Structures are given as structure tokens and as C-alpha cells.
Amino acid sequence: MSPRKSVAEARRTRExxxxxxxxxxxxxxxxxxTIGRLATDLGMSKAGVLGHFGTKEALxxxxxxxxxxxxxxxxxxxxxxxxxxLPRLRAVCDAWIAYVETEREVFPGGxxxxxxxxxxxxxxxxxxxxxxxxxxxxxxxLAGEVRVAADCGDLPAGTDPDQIAYELTGLYMAxxxxxxxxxxxxxxxxxxxxxxxxxxxxxxx
Amino acid sequence: MSPRKSVAEARRTRExxxxxxxxxxxxxxxxxxTIGRLATDLGMSKAGVLGHFGTKEALxxxxxxxxxxxxxxxxxxxxxxxxxxLPRLRAVCDAWIAYVETEREVFPGGxxxxxxxxxxxxxxxxxxxxxxxxxxxxxxxLAGEVRVAADCGDLPAGTDPDQIAYELTGLYMAxxxxxxxxxxxxxxxxxxxxxxxxxxxxxxx
DNA sequence: CCTACCGATCGGTAGG
DNA sequence: CCTACCGATCGGTAGG
Numbered sequence: 001m002s003p004r005k006s007v008a009e010a011r012r013t014r015e016x017x018x019x020x021x022x023x024x025x026x027x028x029x030x031x032x033x034t035i036g037r038l039a040t041d042l043g044m045s046k047a048g049v050l051g052h053f054g055t056k057e058a059l060x061x062x063x064x065x066x067x068x069x070x071x072x073x074x075x076x077x078x079x080x081x082x083x084x085x086l087p088r089l090r091a092v093c094d095a096w097i098a099y100v101e102t103e104r105e106v107f108p109g110g111x112x113x114x115x116x117x118x119x120x121x122x123x124x125x126x127x128x129x130x131x132x133x134x135x136x137x138x139x140x141x142l143a144g145e146v147r148v149a150a151d152c153g154d155l156p157a158g159t160d161p162d163q164i165a166y167e168l169t170g171l172y173m174a175x176x177x178x179x180x181x182x183x184x185x186x187x188x189x190x191x192x193x194x195x196x197x198x199x200x201x202x203x204x205x
Numbered sequence: 206m207s208p209r210k211s212v213a214e215a216r217r218t219r220e221x222x223x224x225x226x227x228x229x230x231x232x233x234x235x236x237x238x239t240i241g242r243l244a245t246d247l248g249m250s251k252a253g254v255l256g257h258f259g260t261k262e263a264l265x266x267x268x269x270x271x272x273x274x275x276x277x278x279x280x281x282x283x284x285x286x287x288x289x290x291l292p293r294l295r296a297v298c299d300a301w302i303a304y305v306e307t308e309r310e311v312f313p314g315g316x317x318x319x320x321x322x323x324x325x326x327x328x329x330x331x332x333x334x335x336x337x338x339x340x341x342x343x344x345x346x347l348a349g350e351v352r353v354a355a356d357c358g359d360l361p362a363g364t365d366p367d368q369i370a371y372e373l374t375g376l377y378m379a380x381x382x383x384x385x386x387x388x389x390x391x392x393x394x395x396x397x398x399x400x401x402x403x404x405x406x407x408x409x410x
Numbered sequence: 411c412c413t414a415c416c417g418a419t420c421g422g423t424a425g426g
Numbered sequence: 427c428c429t430a431c432c433g434a435t436c437g438g439t440a441g442g
Contacts, residue, residue, distance in 0.1 A: 010427085027327040031237065035421065047423085048427050056421060109327030118323040121385035122232040122314030132386050166395050167402075170379030174371055177378075180326035181337050190371050197372075218411085240437065252439085253411050261437060 014052045016042065021063040022070075027109030029119045030060045030127060060127050067112040068134050074099045076141070086154035086199070089145040093168070093195050100176055101188055110180040114173055139165045155199070167198055219257045221247065226268040227275075232314030234324045235265045235332060265332050272317040273339050279304045281346070291359035291404070294350040298373070298400050305381055306393055315385040319378055344370045360404070372403055 020041060025033045035056060039046045053059040079091035100111060109115065117135060120128040143161035150159040171194045178187035225246060230238045240261060244251045258264040284296035305316060314320065322340060325333040348366035355364040376399045383392035 013427085029234070029236075029324060031234075034419080036419065045428055046421085047429085050422070051427070054422095115323055117382060117386055118320055119234060121382065128386075135382075135386060160398075163395055163398055166379055166383070167376070167399050169382070170375030170377075170399070171372070172375075173378040173382075174375030177322060177326065177340075177374070178371070181322055181333075181340060190368055193365075193368055194372050194375070215411085239435080241435065250412055251437085252413085255438070256411070259438095 010052075017049055017052060017059075018062055018066045021059060022067050022106060022112060023108055025060075025063055025067075025109075026107040026112045026115060030063065030112075030116050031119060033060065033063070035059070057126060061130055064112070064116060064127070064130050064134070067107075070103075070106060071099070071111075071113065074103065084148045085145065085152050086149035089142075089149055090199060092142070092145065093199070096172060097175070097188055097191055097195075100172065100179060100191075110176050111172075114176050135169075139169065142168055164198060168195075171195065171198070215257075218249075222254055222257060222264075223267055223271045226264060227272050227311060227317060228313055230265075230268055230272075230314075231312040231317045231320060235268065235317075235321050236324060238265065238268070240264070262331060266335055269317070269321060269332070269335050269339070272312075275308075275311060276304070276316075276318065279308065289353045290350065290357055291354035294347075294354055295404060297347070297350065298404070301377060302380070302393055302396055302400075305377065305384060315381050316377075319381050340374075344374065347373055369403060373400075376400065376403070 017038060021033055021038060024037060024041070028037075033056075035046045035050050038044075039049045042049070050056075050059075053062060075092060075095045078095040079088050082088040082091040113131070113134065116127075116131045120131050139162075142165040146155065146159060146161040146164045149155045150157065150161065155164075171191060175187055175191040178184045178190065184190075222243060226238055226243060229242060229246070233242075238261075240251045240255050243249075244254045247254070255261075255264075258267060280297060280300045283300040284293050287293040287296040318336070318339065321332075321336045325336050344367075347370040351360065351364065351366040351369045354360045355362065355366065360369075376396060380392055380396040383389045383395065389395075
């Protein structure tokens with residue numbers, strides 16, 4: 001019997017649980033996510049699932065954390081090599097559109113953050129706090145990139161970074177809705193047009 | 206014993222249930238809404254609550270219907286006397302901002318439609334269908350008002366009504382989030398500025 | 411509108 | 427990681 005292998009296997013099991021929890025939560029919400037459902041889907045016992053986290057709340061936080069890592073990797077990571085300012089901002093927004101459009105296997109019910117934000121925005125507790133913190137970080141990063149773009153003249157002088165970050169957030173919420181609620185094939189096109197108005201992006205490229 | 210009075214009382218009880226269901230659902234969601242919770246809050250038995258609707262799904266649909274009536278009355282109703290086109294569109298958007306800001310007693314957890322849309326956008330069934338239908342109607346009305354405004358020259362000639370309606374939806378989703386998740390006092394100001402950009406609205410009036 | 415009840419499922423624990 | 431179990435609550439029904 002090898003303790004090392006056992007530890008590695010346990011970690012792998014935990015990863016499997018979280019990965020599936022993300023998929024379930026994107027459809028049912030973080031509250032609709034249940035231990036029993038996860039156990040059945042993964043062919044485990046409820047105690048086996050819960051043992052990795054202790055409480056449902058800890059499972060929710062772990063699910064949120066991993067979703068956050070995927071989002072950062074997919075959207076922000078892809079734009080990291082671009083120059084700070086408008087080039088990187090455009091790359092981020094393009095990656096964001098692709099993320100909402102193509103990550104349907106990871107998030108079959110759409111962006112988990114949109115779901116979690118609306119689900120917990122009227123509650124209190126650690127999950128709500130985690131969601132709010134993630135949104136704040138994301139908005140601050142967006143606004144920072146807008147600021148650099150404005151400072152170097154790529155965006156108009158009077159540009160308000162927080163305002164643009166706010167409008168970008170709304171743009172992607174509506175985009176997510178067009179895809180999830182209406183399954184509208186024109187959704188991405190509309191999102192890109194809104195983006196063009198906001199950032200003066202070249203539509204023809 | 207008066208059958209008429211009894212019927213009227215039953216209707217009044219039903220209205221009380223729906224009114225409270227709206228408040229609870231705006232915080233907990235339409236799935237988080239439970240018969241037992243309603244019964245306790247209203248000092249009734251579960252059977253007494255459920256008897257008015259038959260099933261939880263029927264209760265959810267009744268709650269959604271009443272919320273829709275309130276929304277239509279508060280947002281669209283207030284602008285009805287304005288001239289079709291940009292004047293009415295502006296009045297609708299102003300009323301919409303006021304609605305999100307001030308209807309906190311009716312919707313303590315924020316706009317029920319935002320919550321319901323995200324909660325059901327990845328599911329199937331009558332509730333999802335009802336939510337989608339309501340959003341479609343609302344978007345079509347908005348787009349119609351934009352079209353009139355563009356036709357009579359109050360908005361630029363190339364204006365795409367569906368595009369504007371899409372961007373307006375996103376604007377209000379982000380606005381709702383700023384209020385609910387961040388309790389940001391600058392939320393309304395930001396929403397008005399986004400509106401100004403979108404509709405060329407005069408900010409000084 | 412009530413009491414009394416149903417089977418199913420919830421999050422979680424004990425003990426191994 | 428499992429089985430076996432806990433009290434609480436879920437939506438819903440029977441009968442009045």
C-alpha cells in the first residue's frame with residue numbers, strides 16, 4: 001500500500017468532483033447543486049463526496065474558485081502577451097466572447113459567475129462575499145486596461161474606466177442571456193457590435 | 206354564511222400569497238421559494254397555500270405573472286402618455302431606473318426577472334418558457350420604440366432597434382448587479398451615463 | 411381553509 | 427473511500 005499514490009488519487013478524485021460540480025452548478029446554480037446528485041453522477045457515496053470538502057458551503061467555494069481559475073486562464077491568459085492598453089483590452093474582450101460561445105462543455109448552463117452573482121446577490125455569507133470579490137477584481141482589471149488605453153491616447157481623453165468596465169459587464173450579461181435563454185445565433189454578432197461602439201473596435205478585421 | 210364573501214376572501218388570500226411569493230422569490234429565486242416557507246411567513250398551513258395553485262410550478266407561474274404586471278405598470282405604464290418614439294423611450298428608461306432603485310419593498314432581492322432569467326435559462330419547462338416569452342415581449346416593445354424614434358429622425362438613420370434593445374437589457378442587468386451585489390451608490394449615475402451614450406439623452410435636465 | 415400524513419431528498423455524522 | 431443512519435424539510439395528498 002502506497003500512501004503517496006493514495007494522496008494523489010484522492011486529489012484526482014477531488015478534481016473530478018469539482019469539475020463536475022462546475023457543470024452542474026452552471027445549470028442548477030450553486031444552491032441547486034446537491035451532494036446526492038454529485039455522488040450519483042460520479043458513482044460515489046454522499047459521504048465520499050462530502051469528505052473532500054467538509055460542508056456544502058466549502059464545496060460551493062471550491063467550485064467557484066476553480067471556475068474562477070478557468071475563466072482567468074481562458075479569458076485573461078490568452079491576452080497576456082498583448083501590449084497593455086487597447087490591444088490587450090480588445091484581446092480580452094474577444095477571448096471573452098469566445099469563452100461564452102465555446103466553453104459549453106465546461107459550463108453547459110452558461111457562465112457560472114453570472115448565475116452565482118444573481119443567485120447570491122441578495123443573500124449574505126462567504127459564498128456571496130467570494131462572488132462579489134471576484135467581480136470586483138475582474139472589474140478593476142478591466143478598468144485598469146481601459147485607463148492605460150486612455151492614457152496613451154487609444155481611447156478618447158475623457159474616458160471613464162469604471163464606466164466602460166460597467167458597460168462591458170452589462171454587454172456580456174446580455175450576451176450570455178441571448179445564448180442561454182434565446183439560443184440566438186446572432187448573439188455574438190450583436191456583442192461584437194456593442195463592443196465596437198464601446199471601444200471603437202474595427203469591425204472588418 | 207355568504208358564499209360571495211368567501212370567494213372574495215379566498216381571492217384576497219391568494220393575492221397575499223402571491224405578493225409575498227414575489228418578495229421571497231426575488232431573494233431566494235423561484236426554485237428557492239418553498240411552500241413551507243410561505244405558509245410559515247403567512248401563518249397558514251402548507252395545504253392552505255398550495256390549495257390556491259395546485260402545484261409549486263403553478264405558484265411559480267402565478268408569481269411571475271404578477272411580477273410582470275407590476276413591471277409593466279411601473280415601467281411602461283408611467284411612460285404611456287408620452288409621444289411614441291424617443292420621448293416615450295426616454296420616459297421608459299427613466300422609469301426603469303426608478304423601478305430598480307425604488308421598488309425594494311416589492312422586490313427586496315432585486316428585479317425578479319433578472320433572477321428568474323438566469324435561474325431558468327439552462328432548464329426546460331413551462332417556467333423557463335414563460336420567462337423567455339416575457340423577455341421577448343419586452344425586447345420587442347423596446348425595439349419598436351427605438352424604430353419609431355429612428356424613423357422620425359430622433360435617432361441616427363443607421364440605428365438598429367434590436368441592437369439598442371439588446372444593449373439596454375445589458376445596461377439594466379449590470380445596474381441591477383451594482384445595486385444588489387455591490388450596493389454601489391453611484392449605480393444610478395452610471396446607468397444614466399450609459400443611457401446617455403446609447404440614446405443621446407440630455408444629462409443636464 | 412385545517413390536521414395528519416406520504417415517500418423522497420436534503421446536509422451532515424458515526425464508525426470503520 | 428464505504429454503509430448506515432440522523433433530524434429536517436421538500437412537494438404533494440387524503441379527508442374533512
